Amino acid sequence: GAVVSQHPSWVICKSGTSVKIECRSLDFQATTMFWYRQFPKQSLMLMATSNEGSKATYEQGVEKDKFLINHASLTLSTLTVTSAHPEDSSFYICSARDLAGVTQYFGPGTRLTVL
Amino acid sequence: QKEVEQDPGPLSVPEGAIVSLNCTYSNSAFQYFMWYRQYSRKGPELLMYTYSSGNKEDGRFTAQVDKSSKYISLFIRDSQPSDSATYLCAMISGGGYSTLTFGKGTMLLVSP
Numbered sequence: 001g002a003v004v005s006q007h008p009s010w011v012i013c014k015s016g017t018s019v020k021i022e023c024r025s026l027d028f029q030a031t032t033m034f035w036y037r038q039f040p041k042q043s044l045m046l047m048a049t050s051n052e053g054s055k056a057t058y059e060q061g062v063e064k065d066k067f068l069i070n071h072a073s074l075t076l077s078t079l080t081v082t083s084a085h086p087e088d089s090s091f092y093i094c095s096a097r098d099l100a101g102v103t104q105y106f107g108p109g110t111r112l113t114v115l
Numbered sequence: 116q117k118e119v120e121q122d123p124g125p126l127s128v129p130e131g132a133i134v135s136l137n138c139t140y141s142n143s144a145f146q147y148f149m150w151y152r153q154y155s156r157k158g159p160e161l162l163m164y165t166y167s168s169g170n171k172e173d174g175r176f177t178a179q180v181d182k183s184s185k186y187i188s189l190f191i192r193d194s195q196p197s198d199s200a201t202y203l204c205a206m207i208s209g210g211g212y213s214t215l216t217f218g219k220g221t222m223l224l225v226s227p
Contacts, residue, residue: 043219093158102147106158
């Protein structure tokens with residue numbers, strides 16, 4: 001149980017385009033989902049916390065207009081990287097917290113490369 | 116002082132060795148402690164979850180929490196090359212709006 005999927009797993013796009021990444025909790029409901037970014041050999045950096053039906057809470061230094069988060073249902077959250085630039089190239093990982101409110105389960109990650 | 120300290124390694128051991136991975140923390144409000152395993156280019160996988168102080172065992176893995184010392188450990192017995200990965204400790208206070216605080220991760224290399 002407790003499976004989180006992400007799609008796509010790998011995306012390459014041109015500079016200036018927008019990319020949408022989906023995160024789904026497959027066998028449990030998640031009122032809260034999280035989006036992380038990870039650079040090579042670095043730890044996870046929390047970008048934003050998303051609660052179903054409300055606006056996301058962004059961490060300091062994360063541009064909310066650039067990284068649009070939508071959490072429309074208890075099993076789906078999306079991250080849209082708008083007007084992507086090469087410096088946005090990174091590994092983006094989502095996680096979902098179960099209704100008990102403690103344990104987080106992570107998706108497999110999405111590798112974004114912006115040319 | 117960072118909230119969670121974890122030696123980044125790498126920690127290199129021969130197959131069959133007992134591995135000890137550790138984290139220290141400063142926030143006494145942390146109540147729940149987790150260990151995640153992350154393979155290269157993959158998302159973290161939850162290995163162990165412990166509430167408050169004590170030990171928890173699951174197969175070859177044992178998690179220990181000592182809240183008085185603010186110190187947590189993960190032991191891996193009979194380590195295998197497939198255990199080679201980065202191990203992240205994580206902790207949370209458990210409040211409704213609290214988020215996980217991660218260590219930086221320890222890279223473990225188990226050689227055949």
